[in-house]
Amino acid sequence: DGGITQSPKYLFRKEGQNVTLSCEQNLNHDAMYWYRQDPGQGLRLIYYSQIVNDFQKGDIAEGYSVSREKKESFPLTVTSAQKNPTAFYLCASSPEPRGGNTEAFFGQGTRLTVV
């Protein structure tokens, strides 16, 4: 089945540790995105990538890093510099890069908790 897969579904991190969230898509989409969702809030853009080996900061990129070495993969690293990392993280992809009027397809999310 075509789709976008995030793993793990739940992730626990100790303070001071870096963790990496996986996002893979087999939809052959050019653009991929990472969003953060906090309770009662809308989705906020962390990073996005419109093409392999290129990515841009979103509204809340501080404390996060990404890579886009392959078209189908867009992993997100939450670094120790992110002061409040506990949140629900959503990865999305869309078939057209910037400016394209198309929907974004979402994964099922990773819930990260700092313990």
Next chain:
Amino acid sequence: GESVGLHLPTLSVQEGDNSIINCAYSNSASDYFIWYKQESGKGPQFIIDIRSNMDKRQGQRVTVLLNKTVKHLSLQIAATQPGDSAVYFCAENYGGSQGNLIFGKGTKLSVKP
């Protein structure tokens, strides 16, 4: 509507009634709009979209209305069912520097059997 703090606006309806969820968008240059449904603990799912050259679009049991004059979007769900209970987000695309979708904070729909 807009949410304050941790509390989402909530709409409670009886099963079988029609639901109307409203959204005010921010940018008059936005030209594409989407409604998403998000069930608890899951990612958002596409419901319906509309482009700015239209003011109404219908899907299966859902209708989206766009009023560009007042920058208002609404989602109408006919014969609401318990499975419709979720948080509903509107999103706008104004093709700005990020070229991505800007999401509203969402409205929680609760359907009473």
